Amino acid sequence: MNPSTLQAQVIVDELVRCGVTDAVLCAGSRNAPLSFALHAADVAGRLRLHVRIDERTAGFLALGLALRSGRPVPVCTTSGTAVANLHPAVLEASFAGVPLLVLSADRPQEMVGTGANQTIAQAGIFGTAVRLTLTGPAGGSAADNGRWRSLTDRAVAAATGALGGPPGPVQLNLPFAEPLVPDGTGAAPAGRADGGPWTSVPPIGRDAPVLPLDPSAPTLVIAGGNAPAGLHDLPVPVVAEPASAPWSTAVRTGPWLLGAPAAASLKPAQVVVAGRPTLHRAVQRLLADPSVATYVLADPNGLPWTDVAGTAQAVGSLPPLTPDPSWTHRWRTADTAAAKALDQVMDDGTAPIGLRLARSVLAGLPDGGQLLLGSSNPVRDVSLAAVPRRGLTVLTNRGVAGIDGSVSTALGAALAHDGPAYALLGDLTLLHDTTGFVIGPDEPRPDLTVVVLNDGGGGIFGLLEQGAPEHAAAFERIFGTPHRVDLAALCAATGVGHLRVDVADVAAAVVPAPGLRVVEVLADRPSLRAGHAAVRTAVDAAVAAALHDAG
Known part of the structure; x- marks a missing residue:
């Protein structure tokens, strides 16, 4: 067995022994040894493999799998810009504390800086965003079995927080020398007889002193x-x-x-x-x-x-x-009054559609459901309008609060969830990750309903300072970022189901259904700022009256 094939098989075997159940792969030449090893593990039922054509999408798919499962999930790429495309997902994982494992295949070190094709200095490319960067040696023999396994165990321990730091992303940079494909000879050396990892690393326990606050104070x-x-x-x-x-x-x-x-x-x-x-x-x-x-x-x-x-x-x-x-009584009195006023302006149509949609989606989801919220208006709409409830798992990409990769994160989280899965996104968030819908015919596909509020652009900016009337001349082009994308046609092109409904019919549309589908709700973006102001006025008046009456 050639050294690169041997090394890749040992590393994948050790990842499985460390508890890895899912892995994400992007096709490439230099990562061919890992690709064959991951495929073999998938065929043997040792892990579940997800193959994607876009590294950025792959990174967020792995992020979603790890976010929901809590287990480390490797994403494997070839060398060069493929690795750089993982940076957004790595940053999100870093700030959110998600155990993401980057398996970046590399050229042997002596090729870096020589002008060799697809070769960059990629060890440490993520800087301080990763908890640890490890680089394996190129080549080797069966005698290096323990060294490769120990390196893998160290990467998993760092990703899960077992080295003392918080959980987060880790880069395992793996130079592979040619030949890069199996030659059909020999077998990889075995690991521990009990099936466990080469090096068992216990979790870190953390205790904190009691806060020196006044327990009786408001x-x-x-x-x-x-x-x-x-x-x-x-x-x-x-x-x-x-x-x-x-x-x-x-x-x-x-x-x-x-x-x-x-x-x-x-x-x-x-x-x-x-x-x-x-x-x-x-x-x-x-x-x-x-x-x-x-x-x-x-x-x-x-x-x-x-x-x-x-x-x-x-x-x-x-x-x-x-x-x-x-x-607590004062807060309960004010909350009751504010909630009544809020529901009234949503029921009479005064409130923006986004707030009404958030309330309807949260109320209509089945117990045991999972909901991923887009980082722009959707998560804020739910926070401002929905009735908090038990029976749901709610997820967000708020580590760095970007809108990139949200479709893929939702897909990954859905694949790791045992129950109906949903996402609530804005149209720009969906468009930012349309390749998330590009799933090969042999890949695992989740049952996921993506509810999209389509207001034809970037609605959140209308609520910020740049949305004030004095900036109207420049606003639409540089902040509103209007588009003319037909979401139904986009869904048809990627084999995703599509349904357009009014906000009043959303509850019926989120009944659990098989497959991947988009539920589109249209909204009027120019009225968003005034609509929020109307809600603010109604809530403030109700709270003032309630607190006055309560003395």
Whole structure:
């Protein structure tokens, strides 16, 4: 057996022994040894292989598989720009703490800098975005069995956080010398007889001291992505983002209440930050308020704590909280009033379609369902309008909050989910990753419904400063970015089902169905800013009245 084939077979065998169940592959020449080894493992039923033609799509597919399963997922590419195309997914995995394994095939080191085809200096190409970069030797023999396996175990341990740092992406750069295809001779050396990894690495346990806060003070918990479990049913209000663990029992209208002019009596004396909140400016203003004491829960996986404004006084664990019941009662009174006003403006059609769509989708999904939210308006629409509920797994790409790769992330997460799977995306987010729908005839295909709000461009910018009337002359072209893509034709070209419905019919459209399909809902983008302002006015008035009546 030639050295490259031998090395690739040993590495793939060790990945399986480390618990890898899925792998993503892009075709290439230099990664041929790994391609044959991964295919053989797939045929033998040892792992499930997913082949894609676009490395950026492949990276996000692997990200979605790892995000949902919690297991490390390798993505394998050939050398050169193929590796560079993984950078967006690597960055997302880095900030979100997702165990992504980059298996980058490379030319032997002596070819770098010689002008050899498809050769760049790719070891370390991801910089500080990866937890660890390892480079294997080119060539070798059966005597190197333990060295190759140990290298693989170290990469998996770094990706899963077992080396002491937080989970995240790891690059295993693998130079392969020719010949690159199997020669049909010999067999790869065996691993441990018990089927386990060559080197067993235990998980890292982390304990944090109790936060030195005042348990009886008016306290508000702010929860974002990666917020730890165990924050349900606290005796204080929790304002949570949809993909955070405590969202299902959080204050529904929390983002509206934090920005309400009449909500001075809802201002806490102290805030506890859990995870990484990124969605709402009202939350960021509260965390920057010098009159509010800010504390941060330590991340159980060792990710850095969030402190954008530099106000955090301590990082640790949450003690039992014993606030005056009137504190929670005020928040409950305001939330009830705000929710009633919010539902009224959505029911009468005053609210933007995006908010109404978010409420309908979340209410219509079956228990056991999974929903991936696009990083632009969809995740904010759900946060602002949907009724929090149990029975759902909600995911987002909020590590770096890009819209790239969202279709592929949703596909990967759906392939790792045991139940009906959905995504709620904007039209530009869908268009940014149309190659996610390019799936070969022999590849695993999930049952996934992608609900797309199509307002013909970039709606979120209309809600930001650049969407103000004084910028109207330039806005549409450089921020609105209008397009004329026919989503039905796009779906037909890629073999994806398509259905266009009104927002009132969305609940019926998200009934579980087999296959991959897009449910398109049309919206009017120019009215978005005024629609949000109308909702803001209605909610503020209702909260002011409720708090006045409550004294």
